[in-house]
Amino acid sequence: MSELVFYTNPQSRGRIVHWMMEEVGQPYRTVWLNFGPEMKSAEYRAVNPMGKVPALRHGDVVVTEAAAICAYLADAFPDTGLAPPPGDPLRGTWLRWLFFGAGPLEQAVTARALGWQVPPGRERMAGFGSYDDTLNALEIALRPGPFICGERFSAADVYIGSSLAWGLMFGTIEKRPVFADYVKRLGGRTAAQRADRLNEERLKAQPAG
Incomplete structure (x- = not known):
């Protein structure tokens, strides 16, 4: 199975996707990015030319925009039941x-x-x-x-x-x-609470300023 790599910041819309990642329940790797030079770097712009989070890499597929990522994950992992399948009213x-x-x-x-x-x-x-x-x-x-x-x-x-x-x-x-x-x-x-806890822990751990 292709690796799920999630790019985010705890003070961004990435928290929406973080909750979704926890609902999906698949293993994933989180890449925490700071606002400013790190998020605007050439390395990250190769993932998202907008230089903003969230973004998701799933194998060779890159998805940006929180709603699109939520929709992608729901369809990519249909067993979660997070999206009605095509044909369902x-x-x-x-x-x-x-x-x-x-x-x-x-x-x-x-x-x-x-x-x-x-x-x-x-x-x-x-x-x-x-x-x-x-x-x-x-x-x-x-x-x-x-x-x-x-x-x-x-x-x-x-x-x-x-x-x-x-x-x-x-x-x-x-x-x-x-x-x-x-x-x-x-x-x-439970998934929402778990995602919140991960983001709050990151906020406490990151340097001030």
Whole structure:
């Protein structure tokens, strides 16, 4: 089996993928990269020309972008059940919300955090339309529960759950009860707790500054 090599930093979106790696349960090697020269080095840019994390190398395959890595891993290891297989009616729901998290949700939350507002009447030019519409759509999807695909936990929950947890912690996402309950439920997963512990241990071990 080809080696899984995971490039990350404990203060990055790599934490999303780290949780996914633990859910998959396959052996992997973690390459911790510091922000700045190390992440922008020619050596790492050969992996990801953007010079950012996360990234995954699986044999000869390189995947970047957290949502894409989550989708890749779910399909690469189907026995985990982290992705509905092609032909399963839930596959469309899974793809919809995984990419909703990487698209409208990411854009809406980032715009709000930066204090950027879509000018009135120009919502069609923004992929997320508006912050309120984005959160309302996600709340409707999560309300039936317990997961984004109903009774089935999947890679989409790793991505959406991570995004909501981060947003609730830093105040960039409204603390709606549906969101808080969902994040709490996901936080009880052993893989999520294990990934958090690995990242916190790395933060404590790395030099200050």
